[in-house]
Amino acid sequence: WELISTIAEGYRLLRSCACEDALSIFQSLPLSHQNSGWVxxxxxxxxxxxxxxxxxxxxxSQVRKVEPYRLEGMEYYSTVLWHLRKNVELAALAKELVGIDKTTSEAWVAVGNCFSLQKENDLxxxxxxxxxxxxxxxxYAYTLCGHEYVTKDELEKAAGCYRHAIVLDPRHYNAWFGLGMVYFRQDQWGLSLYHFDKACKINPMSSVLRCQVGKCFRESGQHETALAHCLAAVKLDEQNGRAKFEVAKVLVELERYDEALALLERLRDSTFADAPVYFLLSKIYKHTNKPGEALLNLMTAVDLDTSQIGSTGHMFAMGDESGANMMVAEDSTLFENSESNLDESESDSLCS
Known part of the structure; x- marks a missing residue:
């Protein structure tokens, strides 16, 4: 009875999104149970x-070895492989799951993720x-379908999928978050915040969700509130480079350039150094009258953006990149020459 109670408590914590606590309980089980396929x-x-x-x-992968015919939970495994961009492994998993039982949602979700990774959104x-x-x-199938519709910019169809998912499972925070993103893209900040708040109440430990709330407040002009939420997101996950970048963006909006610069320089020296980091650095150097540094960082942003073109799909739930090329196009007069006369436009990119 004690063993069953412990396992049940771990599962309850997992369903309550207290994942670290659930993990501790599952990993405290006797090895004979800890190594079972379900655990x-x-x-x-x-x-x-x-x-x-x-x-x-x-x-x-260990589950696949212990119980090669297990289907339960494999839809999430296919999404893991999607995030890791493991094309071959994802295709193999999809084929195996369909071979085991083609009448299950897990099998077809894996196939859908496989085509999504190939950017075949309609398929x-x-x-x-x-x-x-x-x-x-x-x-989950409706939520992933909604993500694909967002990628195709068919927001009404996406919203319909998310609403259906919420009806099926009111605690499915991914769908609440997706619906919030639809309203975010439509600049409906009130509705967006309402749905993000719903998602955060279900999963209060998510740094990604908290960061998105901060971004919504920033877009609506409430910068101090935005900063508080973004800092909370960083506190929840110190490894969340997107949240740190969002903190830097809010600091720039508040004209706290020294703090933003220090944070961005740390990001630049980390594995998170992508195009928007260098672009925001160029904006700070512009405002601090360092046109040479601004130009250097802008050019680096353009080079990185060119090499990163093509990253799409339902990762939109983690954010959306406008890209440095788009920023440069919108800010065509950023530099009147290579040394000075920086343009004052406020180009922006969305990332989490």
Whole structure:
């Protein structure tokens, strides 16, 4: 009875999005139970919910070895492989799951993720709809379908999918978040914040969700409130470079350039150094009358953006990149010459 109670408590914590606590409980079980397929699958799910896709991959791979015919939970494994951009492994998983049972949502979600990774959005939608057809109660299939519609900029269809997912599972925070993103893209800040707040109440430990709330406040001009939420996001996950970048953007809006510069320079020296970091650095150097440094960072941003073109898909739930090329196009007079006369336009990019 004590063993069952412990496992049940771990599962309750996982469903309550208290993933670190759930992980501690599952990993405290006797090895004979800890290494069972079901428990290993729950451990993998904990890492998945914590956005630690590398560790999730390790444990889901272990599940496949222990119970090669397990279908439960494999839809999340396919999403892990999607995030890790493991094309071959994802295709193999999808083929295996369809071979085991083609009447399950897990199999068709994996196929949909496979096509999504190849940027075949219409085919991905078709297979996510197939997953919902064979398992009408599968909220996750509707949510992924919504993500694909967002990628195609068909926001009304996306909103319909998210609403259906919420009806099926009111605690499915991914759907609340997706619906918030739809309103965010439509500049409806009030509705966006309402849905993000719903998602945060279900999963209060998510740094990504908290950061998105901060971004929404920033877009609506409430910079001090935005800063508080973004700092809270960083506190929840010190490894969340997107949240740190959002903090820097708010600091720039508040004209606290020294603080923003210090933070961005740390990001630049980390693995998070992508195009928007260098672009924002160029804006700070522009405002601090360092046109040479501004030009150098802008050119680096353009070079990086060119090499990063093509990263799309339902990662939009983690943010959306306008890209340095778009920023330069919108800010065509950023430099009247290579040394000075920096333009004052306020180009921006969205990332989390």
């Amino acid at each position: 290993v699958c729950q451990i993998a799910r904990c890492y998945f919910e914590m956005n630690n896709y590398g560790e999730a991959d390790v444990y889901y 991905a939608i078709k297979f996510f709809q197939r997953a919902a057809q064979v398992s009408p109660w599968c909220a």
